[in-house]
Amino acid sequence: xxxxxxxxxxxxxxxVTIGPFAxxxxxxxxxxxxxxxxxxxxxxxxxxxxxxxxxPLKVEDFDDFILWLTLGIILGGRTGYVLxxxxxxxxxxxxxxxxxWNGGMSFHGGFLGCVVAVIGFAIMRKLPILSLGDxxxxxxxxxxxxxxxxxxxxxxxxxxxxxxxxxxxxxxGGPIPRHPSQLYExxxxxxxxxxxxxxxxxxxxxxxxxxxxxxxxxxxxxxxxFCEFFREPDQQLGFLWGGMTMGMVLSLPxxxxxxxxxxxxxxRQPAYR
Numbered sequence: 001x002x003x004x005x006x007x008x009x010x011x012x013x014x015x016v017t018i019g020p021f022a023x024x025x026x027x028x029x030x031x032x033x034x035x036x037x038x039x040x041x042x043x044x045x046x047x048x049x050x051x052x053x054x055x056p057l058k059v060e061d062f063d064d065f066i067l068w069l070t071l072g073i074i075l076g077g078r079t080g081y082v083l084x085x086x087x088x089x090x091x092x093x094x095x096x097x098x099x100x101w102n103g104g105m106s107f108h109g110g111f112l113g114c115v116v117a118v119i120g121f122a123i124m125r126k127l128p129i130l131s132l133g134d135x136x137x138x139x140x141x142x143x144x145x146x147x148x149x150x151x152x153x154x155x156x157x158x159x160x161x162x163x164x165x166x167x168x169x170x171x172x173g174g175p176i177p178r179h180p181s182q183l184y185e186x187x188x189x190x191x192x193x194x195x196x197x198x199x200x201x202x203x204x205x206x207x208x209x210x211x212x213x214x215x216x217x218x219x220x221x222x223x224x225x226f227c228e229f230f231r232e233p234d235q236q237l238g239f240l241w242g243g244m245t246m247g248m249v250l251s252l253p254x255x256x257x258x259x260x261x262x263x264x265x266x267x268r269q270p271a272y273r
Contacts, residue, residue, distance in 0.1 A: 008168045011153045029150035030073070033143030038066055040139045050206045052270065056131045065121050069136065072117030073110045073143075074100065080109010084246060086236055107144070107224070108250040114140075130209035130265075137216035138197050138206075144220075145190025152182035159184075159230045173232070181231040188223040207270035214261025221255035224248075 014022045041062050045055045081104040082090045082097055090097050118136060122129040151157045158170040159179025167177030196219065197205075197212060205211045228247045233239055237246050 006166050006168055008155065008170055011155065013154045025153045026147075026150040029146040030143070033146045034066065034070055034073075036146075037139035037142045038062070040142065041135050044135060044138065044201060044206070050201055050204070052204065052207045056128045057125075057135075061125055061127060062135065064125075065117075065132070068117040068121045069114060072113035072115075074105075074113075076113015076116070077105035077107070077110035080106030080112065084109065084250060085234055089236070106250075108254065111254070128209055130213060131206070134206055134209065134212035137213045138201055140216060141190050141194035141197065145186050145194065148182050148186035148190055152180065152186070157182055158232055160232050162230075178232065179230040181227055184230055185224070185227045188227060189220055193219055193223065204270070208265040208268065210261045211265035214258045214263075214265060217254050217258030218262065219258070221251035221258060224251050225255075 011025075013026065014024050015028065016023050042059050044050050045057065045059050045062060048054055078097070078100055084106055086104070114136060115133070118133045119129055121127070122132045155170050155172055158168075158173045159181030161176050162179045163177065164179070166180065168180050169175060169177050193216070197216060200212060200215060205215070225248045228245045231245070231247070233245045239245060240249060
């Protein structure tokens with residue numbers, strides 16, 4: 001059997017414990033992901049070069065939207081995990097649904113939660129729905145990057161068996177060396193996607209409402225599906241039809257919707273010149 005060349009670091013998922021309360025790296029990933037995304041979004045709103053004129057929303061609008069966004073991420077992410085990944089278990093143990101601190105969040109559920117938050121807030125404030133969606137997706141990879149790094153720190157969502165030189169033996173993944181797939185996802189879904197969308201913003205993509213939203217959806221779906229070839233499927237689900245995983249299945253409609261949004265945005269005249 002191949003020997004893991006890189007030992008898995010001895011991370012403690014709990015950063016600090018204060019009495020009965022524990023501050024976990026995973027929680028900090030969500031907090032700092034939202035905070036840094038908020039700062040980045042405010043900067044994009046203020047820079048009129050991104051929009052070809054004044055932005056269609058104010059910084060104060062996005063400040064108020066952050067609470068909606070946070071609720072969309074948490075409620076949608078947890079609901080998605082319950083419905084898509086482990087519904088039979090939660091039917092038998094319904095009280096565990098609210099125990100978010102024990103883990104179990106779904107990106108695709110969180111994405112749908114954010115969609116609901118964007119639509120609801122935009123209608124309430126009379127803001128362009130697609131522009132708010134574009135702005136939200138432009139900063140979303142920051143949270144994805146930090147979230148996948150937190151998955152790595154927790155030693156969860158590990159990869160499939162491999163003999164590559166950078167394979168790791170995860171504490172809860174058995175004795176065999178595996179792909180550090182969390183790092184692959186952090187790099188692609190987080191860093192690379194953040195850079196690509198950032199370059200699109202600098203090139204004026206925010207002027208075409210829905211373009212960033214569509215690009216985020218399609219590119220994330222492709223990157224996630226690629227990483228699924230290296231990631232161990234969830235134990236309670238295993239492989240689905242034709243060797244697909246749940247992550248691949250859920251990414252398919254996301255990709256289709258993203259491509260349609262891109263086509264829609266490119267066919268329309270820019271909102272600003």
